[in-house]
Amino acid sequence: xxxxxxxxxxxxxxxxxxxxxxxxxxxxxxxxxxxxxxxxxxxxxxxxxxxxxxxxxxxxxxxxxxxxxxxxxxxxxxxxxxxxxxxxxxxxxxxxxxxxxxxxxxxxxxxxxxxxxxxxxxxxxxxxxxxxxxxxxxxxxxxxxxxxxxxxxxxxxxxxxxxxxxxxxxxxxxxxxxxxxxxxxxxxxxxxxxxxxxxxxxxx
Numbered sequence: 388x389x390x391x392x393x394x395x396x397x398x399x400x401x402x403x404x405x406x407x408x409x410x411x412x413x414x415x416x417x418x419x420x421x422x423x424x425x426x427x428x429x430x431x432x433x434x435x436x437x438x439x440x441x442x443x444x445x446x447x448x449x450x451x452x453x454x455x456x457x458x459x460x461x462x463x464x465x466x467x468x469x470x471x472x473x474x475x476x477x478x479x480x481x482x483x484x485x486x487x488x489x490x491x492x493x494x495x496x497x498x499x500x501x502x503x504x505x506x507x508x509x510x511x512x513x514x515x516x517x518x519x520x521x522x523x524x525x526x527x528x529x530x531x532x533x534x535x536x537x538x539x540x541x542x543x544x545x546x547x548x549x550x551x552x553x554x555x556x557x558x559x560x561x562x563x564x565x566x567x568x569x570x571x572x573x574x575x576x577x578x579x580x581x582x583x584x585x586x587x588x589x590x591x
Contacts (some may be wrong), residue, residue, distance in 0.1 A: 388439040394431035416476040424468040432460030467493035481532040488523040507563035512577035517552030547584045
């Protein structure tokens with residue numbers, strides 16, 4: 388089957404821990420760290436339509452469209468991402484600096500719950516071997532001349548990230564009147580893939 392809905396993001400939270408070293412080399416600074424990132428996301432699929440072939444046949448795209456309204460789907464994801472972090476900064480003056488950053492995610496995990504409300508069914512995705520990279524470019528202006536002082540900096544930041552995971556297991560569970568235990572779906576391998584970029588102005 389096939390369905391098309393409007394996506395509404397309701398939660399996108401990230402927390403991280405890192406520890407590393409910083410090497411000042413004149414006007415240039417090089418730093419490296421080991422880190423861990425946790426992310427939680429939640430979004431809904433609203434309104435739109437569904438297309439389901441008759442008699443279990445493959446979807447062809449010519450089936451009748453069944454228009455629906457309200458929350459049709461919801462999806463919750465939790466990411467657990469160990470990371471290697473590298474950053475280089477060039478200080479033009481005590482107030483102005485620019486730099487690049489790179490993050491490599493060697494092996495992480497993603498757990499997801501995919502709820503299909505019209506069908507009263509939930510799919511549980513447990514994805515491992517989530518790998519990826521994140522690259523950043525930033526320009527920083529320090530009002531105090533000390534960029535380590537809190538609430539005295541403003542930065543323009545551009546980030547690009549790619550994540551992919553293609554190993555894991557998938558379970559399904561019926562809800563509503565026919566609810567029961569989650570059961571393994573044999574022969575199904577869940578995947579996660581995301582590509583994102585952001586441009587932000589930060590005050591810190």
